[in-house]
Amino acid sequence: MRTFSRWLLAAAMVFAGISHLFWARKEFQAQVPDFAVERTGLDKDAVVVASGVVEVMFGAALVALPGSRRRVGALLAFFFAAIFPGNVEQFTRGRDGFGLDTDAKRLVRLFFQPLLVCWAWWCTRDGR
Known part of the structure; x- marks a missing residue:
């Protein structure tokens, strides 16, 4: 389950990264x-x-770096935590993006960032 979850996270990160570079830059x-x-x-x-x-x-x-899985997971969890202030500022300043066009939607979005941190951490650990 962790392996599948890690591959899913990897695919999501590549997709999100490519979207940053092309079609979703403005968002x-x-x-x-x-x-x-x-x-x-x-x-x-x-x-x-x-x-x-x-x-x-x-x-x-x-x-690509299975031997560094734990380190990559920790760095990715830190990255997710580091970009959280951007989500907070989007909420506090009422900035629209990705369909987050109400305060309620922007607030709900804030609760997903800790889940990303946990996902990155969990799927890169051994489970022991």
């Missing part, structure tokens, strides 16, 4: 917090592109 910009732009000097599009590349790399690493 993802709604999730880029203003402080990320201010502190990095990058515009929102550059942040989206960079995060898309990172997501593709994580997806590939989940499959």
Whole structure:
């Protein structure tokens, strides 16, 4: 079950990363917090592109580096936690994106990020 879950997460990461690079770039910009732009000097599009590349790399690493599975899972869990402020800012500033066009929908979205953290952690552990 963990192996299937890890492969599913890998596919989801590659898909999400590619969508950052192509068809969903504008939608993802709604999730880029203003402080990320201010502190990095990058515009929102550059942040989206960079995060898309990172997501593709994580997806590939989940499959291609079985000996580093635990480390990749921990880094991916950290990545999911690190991008959470973008989801919070999308909620607090009322930014629409991906059909999250009400405060209620944006609030519900916040509860999914911890599930992603847990998924990345769980599917890269041995189960012992």
